[in-house]
Amino acid sequence: MALLATACNGTHAEEEGSSSDAAVQVKTLILQKGQLDNVLRLPGEIKPFQFADLYAKLNSYVKQVNVDLGSQVSTGQVLATLEAPEMNSQLLTAQSRLHTREAIYQASKATYNRMLKTSKVPGTISPNDLEMAQAKMSADSAEWLAAKSAWQEVQQMINYLVIRAPFSGVISQRNVHPGAYVGPGGKGGDLPMFRLEEQAKLRLSVAVPESYTDDLQAAGDVRFTVKSLPGDTFTAHVARVAGSLDTRLRTETLEMDINNKDKKLLPGMYAEAQLPLPGQKDVYVVPKSALVSNSEQVFVIKIDSNKAKWVPVKRGNEYNGMVEVFGSLADNDVLVKNASDEIREGAALQAVKEKE
Numbered sequence: 001m002a003l004l005a006t007a008c009n010g011t012h013a014e015e016e017g018s019s020s021d022a023a024v025q026v027k028t029l030i031l032q033k034g035q036l037d038n039v040l041r042l043p044g045e046i047k048p049f050q051f052a053d054l055y056a057k058l059n060s061y062v063k064q065v066n067v068d069l070g071s072q073v074s075t076g077q078v079l080a081t082l083e084a085p086e087m088n089s090q091l092l093t094a095q096s097r098l099h100t101r102e103a104i105y106q107a108s109k110a111t112y113n114r115m116l117k118t119s120k121v122p123g124t125i126s127p128n129d130l131e132m133a134q135a136k137m138s139a140d141s142a143e144w145l146a147a148k149s150a151w152q153e154v155q156q157m158i159n160y161l162v163i164r165a166p167f168s169g170v171i172s173q174r175n176v177h178p179g180a181y182v183g184p185g186g187k188g189g190d191l192p193m194f195r196l197e198e199q200a201k202l203r204l205s206v207a208v209p210e211s212y213t214d215d216l217q218a219a220g221d222v223r224f225t226v227k228s229l230p231g232d233t234f235t236a237h238v239a240r241v242a243g244s245l246d247t248r249l250r251t252e253t254l255e256m257d258i259n260n261k262d263k264k265l266l267p268g269m270y271a272e273a274q275l276p277l278p279g280q281k282d283v284y285v286v287p288k289s290a291l292v293s294n295s296e297q298v299f300v301i302k303i304d305s306n307k308a309k310w311v312p313v314k315r316g317n318e319y320n321g322m323v324e325v326f327g328s329l330a331d332n333d334v335l336v337k338n339a340s341d342e343i344r345e346g347a348a349l350q351a352v353k354e355k356e
Helices: 002-020 085-118 127-159
Strands: 024-026 028-030 038-048 051-054 060-065 078-083 162-164 169-174 194-197 201-209 221-226 229-241 251-259 270-277 283-287 298-304 307-319 322-327 334-336 349-351
Touching: 038 307, 051 169, 085 127, 201 221, 201 270, 298 322
Parallel strands: 024 349
Antiparallel strands: 028 334, 038 201, 038 270, 051 194, 060 078, 078 162, 169 194, 201 251, 221 229, 221 270, 229 251, 283 322, 298 307, 298 334, 307 322
């Protein structure tokens, strides 16, 4: 019985030793340097490339409106005609004064020229009289130029009674009708007569957080989508960078130009922009499954002489299931692909092939 008990104990010891020395089967990867490109998704707003709110400069009445909401107009096209009867009276007054001052100037000029010609005969005209005639001619000339300027000013003000399109675009607001009283002092003067927007070309404005501003300096084409057209993806080219941060949001505005000749997009739409973020070159990139994080450290498990070795690392950018790691690593190191903190330091490991 003593011999039998000794034999049984020996058998159990051998089984326990073999189970403790069994290698853990793991999936592996060969560490190589690469570049992890990322895509930053940010909300954006589509705006007209340029827009203008058109107001009446003079207190006047709307005589005729030539466009309506949604009208496509070209540069210089007449949008509306206003009328201000008192301006015609001011124009006639300015024109009459202009003619009067011109006649006075021409008379004093003729007088001076005759006296100058006569003064060539000694003793006929005193130098003082000649100087006074020249001074009067100069004063009359200044009065004539002032009257001419006043007439041109009134003429220019009358030109403001014709509202023209400053650029080609679409009328997106119309707030007046014939007979309405408009102008700086008119009721409802805070509203524009028209709002003109250029929509054949649009702007996509995106607020980029401060932490990503350096990565977007060399950004080129950006893909974006809008909720109203879920099946379409559009492309815009980065044209302008603000160069400073918004003090409230700590963001930098990025603007892209959109070719919108087909008019599928409208100003005011919200978009989701996909901004490419080129990663650092020649860094180690591993699957997220190879990275282990616990309360003490972040590490990967390296296979060294078929033993597990924990290597502390720092985490970098992440994208699409991959992550940058920085630590005491080298090319062609063999890492555990399906790592976990259950694989203890120094544990025996056995690499297994993944099923294709």
